[in-house]
Amino acid sequence: MAFLVLGGFLLCGCWDQQEITELAAVTGLGLDPGSRPNTIRMSVQISPPSPAGAAGGVGGSRLRTITVEAASLGEAMVLLQSRTRREPFLQHLGYVVFGEELAKTGIAGVIAGLQGIATVRGSVSVFVAAGTAAEVLQAHSGIGHTPGQDVVDLLGNMSNAPVGRSVNLNDVINTLTVHGNELAIPILELTPLRLEAGDEKPEVGVGIDDEPYQEVLVARTALFSRDKWVQDLDPYLTQVFINLVGATKSGTRTIPNPVDPAGKVVVEYESFSTSYKATINDSRIVEVQLQVKIKTRILEIHGTYDLRTLGFDPINSALSQGLASHIEELVVILKEHQSDALGLGQMISRTRPKDWSKLESDWNELFTRTDIKVSVSAQVMATNVINKYFEIKR
Template sequence: MTGVNRRIAAVSALWLALFPLLAGCWDRREINDIAIVLGTAVDKEGEMYRTTLQIALPGQMSGTKGGGGGTTGRKNWLMVSDVAETPKFATFKGQQMMSRLVNLSHRRVFIIGEKVARDGIQKLLDTMARDPDNRLTTLVLVAEGRADRVLNIESSLELVPAEAIREEAALFQRHPPTLKDVANILYDPGKDPMLPCISIAEMSSLDADNTNKAIRLDKLAVFRDDRLVGIADGELRDGLLLASGQSKDFKLLVPAPEGEGNLNVIFHHYAARLQPIFERERIRMRIIADGYGTVVENNSNFFMHRPEGIKKVEQAVNDAVRNRIEKAVRWLREKKSDAVGFGRAIHVRRPQEWHRMRKNWREEFSRADVEVVTMLDVENFGYNRAPFGKREEVLR
């Protein structure tokens, strides 16, 4: 054996000897030793937090195994829940009921119960930044009532409710807020959180004796700092979405300008700009709503296909949008919550002014004038002039 060979042998022996020493450091973990958490719900019971984990049961999900199986009755997920002084510690206690290690890296949604939200969400967020297991891209939602109940509603369209909630959030608004967004907003005095809000909907089923439950996402939870101050629905919610530019394929139902019935308009292109205007003592916030929409339904006896008809439709649309935004802003001022982010707009446009007023921004905000400018066009009426299937003589 020559010197070179001996050296090679010695180096390889050293390498091999190192491997057993490393055994303790290996964080090797097989996929069938981890519990993949897809969603978390946090609720409050007295002074204690209840954390509920929704864990995927992959074995139930796919049909690779032969021998029947099917999906009858058995759920694709497991709910594990426990109560403790802090939400994270409740997770640890939940871990003690499971044979697999909790893995949070695939958590899609983080759902906050209404009661927790009213008490303040900051306490929930600390662990998100501290524990590397968490992902800041998790979506944050508020549940009306108890969060764990909503998280356990089966969706026939997705394998797991958490996934269904995430998809619904992506359809509901343009940029559903993630943990990272929420944390950013909480740091910023010029903006308050506005989170999508889910609730349980009773869906009447075709089976006469049975009602199905579904997860409905159609509300917005508005915060002041980290506390929930109101849940907006209907026109109020529309106004908030429109003012913040968060609306996605916004659908507007307006009464026909003349005659009876309604028009249905969808805005595929919509953007809102905030423009602060300083006038001596006062600030005027101008909201510019811009976009164009398509009439998808004319359920009235109004005949649009004349220049003045088009003008009237556009007028009605602009009025409706302005009304909704004004209503929403009025409501926000009442709640002293700057969920749309006027403060941030001032910060961006006039940093000096902002540093002067950021201390008592809430007061300033409740006094500020708001002006809504709408520049919405209706571009597409469809090619059939009259309402489909209606004789022209009954039109107005």
């Protein structure tokens, strides 16, 4: 009898198992306003399953982009099944892109909709698009990647260089839930891919099936005030911002040659540390001391500069002044748009919780009146210039 009972368990199998060929794996998701009022346009990248024994899979097959419009995100997911003939499978979702118009009118509603989809992971990366999200999902670089692979590659680059701050769905939800911090999300842009001789149809810039080639790039950062995109940071201020928030310690900086204005000096960061100290008076006036310490290595010197006699002090001074000026420019933009993307409010809430309880409800307005004093200390630690002990001339 015991043998029969145990044998029955072995024969049960997985009653709820679904074959991969029965699922539509969604790898990218884009959201834009619909063509009718109060509707959402959802675009998804779906990787069609490869036949058994076929080469390719997700990386080798051509992704398909499908767009549906509905009154809500939940309804859009239902309508999607009428286009795919397979059940959408979102556990392989790699990123979500919010279109520019949607991001500037507010993303809180669609964020709530994404939270309602149990299979969407909180670690999914988030971007905004310069233009529509649908265009980003449809872009194809023509350099051996399927649509969407360029975005995955950019995610890897952002972890190693100050080109953008990686933001995931959990970051968005947590930031919108409390005061004291604002979103700063990388902007995806499209530019026509410049083809050269030897590429397919270089004279017209199109490839297979006359598809235009487009490169996806991250060049700017979208600043948010609560759930609305309110301002952009250019690539230079993006690098300053990324370093200030500690997303990466790497980066380079180019300054005028301090003794030869026609020349320049290029340095690479070896370390970049930021500290904040806040004081708050009885009138809820906040003053923040923002101190930055950087250690650098000289990569290039253009123009005349005698390291043997001048040493590093003139370069240190120019570095400190130049970086402080850019930080002050960034602070002006943040305060003008009520966007505490540096997280000064959260810093106060951690270090001075009693004071924060008096500031939290009005922090967006109080932040614009916060006196932020910037000081930068730069130190050149080494140089890669070969003739560092001799006068360097043009």
